[in-house]
Amino acid sequence: MKNFENKSDLSEYLNSLRAHIGTIGFVPTMGALHKGHLSLVKKALDENDYVVVSIFVNPTQFDNEEDLIKYPRTLDKDVTLLKTVNKDRIIVYAPSVEDIYNTNVRSNSFSFDGLEFEMEGAFRDGHFDGVGTIVKRLFEIVEPTKAYFGEKDFQQLQIIRKLVELYQLPVKVIGCPIHRATDGLAMSSRNTRLTKAQREMAPFIYKTLVNAKIMFGTKSAKYVTEWVEKQFSKQPLLKLEYFIIADIITLKPIKRKSKKKSYRAFVAVYAGDIRLIDNIALN
Incomplete structure (x- = not known):
């Protein structure tokens, strides 16, 4: 080499x-x-x-x-x-x-x-x-x-x-495509810095994204966003920095769903001082 x-x-x-x-x-x-x-x-x-x-x-x-x-x-x-x-x-x-x-x-x-x-x-x-x-x-x-x-x-x-x-x-x-661990956590070089407790909790990020995707099929973006924020508020080891549903072309936050557009949900979370990001296609 x-x-x-x-x-x-x-x-x-x-x-x-x-x-x-x-x-x-x-x-x-x-x-x-x-x-x-x-x-x-x-x-x-x-x-x-x-x-x-x-x-x-x-x-x-x-x-x-x-x-x-x-x-x-x-x-x-x-x-x-x-x-x-x-x-x-x-x-x-x-x-x-x-x-x-x-x-x-x-x-x-x-x-x-x-x-x-x-x-x-x-x-x-x-x-x-x-x-x-x-x-x-x-x-x-x-x-x-x-x-x-x-x-x-x-x-x-x-x-x-x-x-x-x-x-x-x-x-x-x-x-x-995003490469994930078997428990769903997106692979990242920063993952090696997570404590044992943080690593055990971190898959919650992807689990929440998956549930948000399911919910987005029938609920408004505002409803899904508020639900996600509520879920993270219950997690003492994870601090949500942002959760945003955005148009994949402009990356601007959604205002009203359109069948003609494609959307992704984006999330940034702190586990202690370690910042983790992830996203998922919604439609």
Whole structure:
């Protein structure tokens, strides 16, 4: 397995490959890999000749300095895990902050037609400027044919699609289903920080989403939202930050249900100081 820390070396190697192969897939990650990441890598391998996996904890998309400091960094373990998937066709790019940003560690400013102000954008100041900055930079470095993102970060997925559209980037963005533990909890690198009690309670998030989906078939969005808020108010280990039912295209909260539109329910929950997000398609 080829490992690179320098963008110039990576670009040189990928350019040498392009003379002989068809496609390069790309799975950008912040490391602390789990089965959800591996499912993206496997899909990328199925659809491409080689796959680049980036492992980089991007400082510009954290609005909470403590969260950035505590974010798990397990590069050696991540590489070992990737080798169990494929030793020959995976290329790891694990750059330093300096390799990505030089000495200017700051986000560019983006306009994503308002998508950036909804949900996560309303609660995490500057988050999607950081996401747009790093993803655009990685796309320019790797120049992939296809890039793979999980639907757990559905808002991020839609914003990256908008990024590609606005800047006419030559990459196809592929959204992949949320990978869940057997008890329904969405896979996340942050799950490793949960206490035993928090981990046992965390599947309540997905269970509530499933019940909300059933309820949405016959009840109004307002009714479902109030019901969800009431359910979380009874949980001492989980603090609801938001529950929003939104149009999947505009990401704006629903005002009145329409059979012509598709909706998803989005949730952000704190277990102690650990922030967990999830979502589910409603129709």
